[in-house]
Amino acid sequence: MNTRPIRILSLHYQPGEEAVADLIEDACEKTLDLIHDLWRLKAPDQCRVYVMTSWPRFLFHAAPWYWRIYLALTLPLRFSHIRKLWKIAGGWALRYGPRLAIGIKPARLLDEIEPALRDRIFIRRTPEDWVRHNTCHELVHACSDHLRLPTWLHEGLAMVSVDCFAGIHTVKPETMEALEKQLVSDKIRKGSRSLTTSVDELIYMAVRGYWITRYLFETKPELLREQLTRPQSRSTLENELAAGLQIPQGEFMEQIDRNVISHFQADSLG
Numbered sequence: 001m002n003t004r005p006i007r008i009l010s011l012h013y014q015p016g017e018e019a020v021a022d023l024i025e026d027a028c029e030k031t032l033d034l035i036h037d038l039w040r041l042k043a044p045d046q047c048r049v050y051v052m053t054s055w056p057r058f059l060f061h062a063a064p065w066y067w068r069i070y071l072a073l074t075l076p077l078r079f080s081h082i083r084k085l086w087k088i089a090g091g092w093a094l095r096y097g098p099r100l101a102i103g104i105k106p107a108r109l110l111d112e113i114e115p116a117l118r119d120r121i122f123i124r125r126t127p128e129d130w131v132r133h134n135t136c137h138e139l140v141h142a143c144s145d146h147l148r149l150p151t152w153l154h155e156g157l158a159m160v161s162v163d164c165f166a167g168i169h170t171v172k173p174e175t176m177e178a179l180e181k182q183l184v185s186d187k188i189r190k191g192s193r194s195l196t197t198s199v200d201e202l203i204y205m206a207v208r209g210y211w212i213t214r215y216l217f218e219t220k221p222e223l224l225r226e227q228l229t230r231p232q233s234r235s236t237l238e239n240e241l242a243a244g245l246q247i248p249q250g251e252f253m254e255q256i257d258r259n260v261i262s263h264f265q266a267d268s269l270g
Contacts, residue, residue: 001061007032008043012061013051020051020106023128027135027165034136034165039157039228041143044100049135052103055086062094062101088114088202090134093141100142104135117199121206122170129166136165150234155206156213157228163214175207176264179257208257215260220244 004011004021006028013021028049035041052058059082060068075082085092090110092103105113107127125133140158149157163169216224223244227237238252247255 006049008045009047009049011049011051014053017051017053017106020104020131023131024049024051024104024135027132028139031136031139031161031165035140035143035161038161038164039144039225041140041228043139043143044098044146046099047102047142048099049102049104049139052092052105053109055082055103058092058101058103059094062099062103063096064099067096087112088117088199090130091138093138093145095145100145102135102138102142104131104138107131114199117202120203121172121175123168123172125170133162133166133170136162144228147228147231150237151205152209152212153227153237154209156209156211159206159210160213160217171207171210175203176211176261178204178207179211179261211260211264212256215256215263216241219263 001012001014002018002021004013004025006025009028009032011021011025011028032043048062050058050062060071063071090105090113092101094101094103107130110127110130137158140161141154144154144157159171163171213224220241223241227240232240235250239249241247241256242249242252245252245256245259247259
């Protein structure tokens with residue numbers, strides 16, 4: 001496997017994957033500057049980026065040797081779930097103790113991603129742009145992983161960063177409708193970080209996080225940045241945001257959707 005240094009990161013890829021490695025290297029360079037400027041975040045000390053053409057190869061090659069026995073023993077329990085995730089994800093960010101590993105699919109594999117998920121959320125992009133944007137998305141996850149953010153902000157931060165990387169809004173405006181329907185479980189609405197492969201839950205979780213984070217970024221950017229300076233519990237983080245938005249303590253997740261909908265409806269009318 002070939003390796004390239006990218007500042008503090010390392011990029012790993014199979015021979016023959018030089019073209020996609022070039023795309024990913026360029027996206028990593030730009031993302032590292034972007035997330036420092038936007039969020040004052042930096043790359044973790046141990047972070048590897050992989051051109052991900054096979055989930056078993058990525059899962060095991062990215063892991064330190066002492067993790068591989070554990071992975072081999074537990075894989076039968078997680079095999080079905082991992083296979084489902086492979087079909088809906090353009091990239092993965094995994095933690096192995098202190099090591100972060102990012103896997104990015106090459107453009108030729110992106111057509112295999114579940115279209116019901118991709119096409120209901122995102123505007124159309126070229127395969128090459130998908131690779132760049134997926135790299136940005138997953139690298140933001142890696143750089144904010146130590147903060148243990150709630151799902152809505154974990155995803156929203158990455159999606160808003162991709163907007164800034166691309167210079168356009170990459171999420172379809174009509175996804176705002178999901179905030180009004182809220183036809184999902186309380187577990188998802190309240191910000192659980194539990195993994196799910198339900199398309200409807202993934203769509204709701206992603207677009208809600210995007211619109212809330214974009215609202216905070218547009219209306220209270222310094223308040224949002226302040227929450228990224230240190231790890232804190234979900235309740236503390238949401239109470240800090242509630243105070244900054246003049247929402248009663250403990251009611252952030254119950255009231256934020258109304259603020260978001262009102263802001264963007266007014267923006268569209270204006």
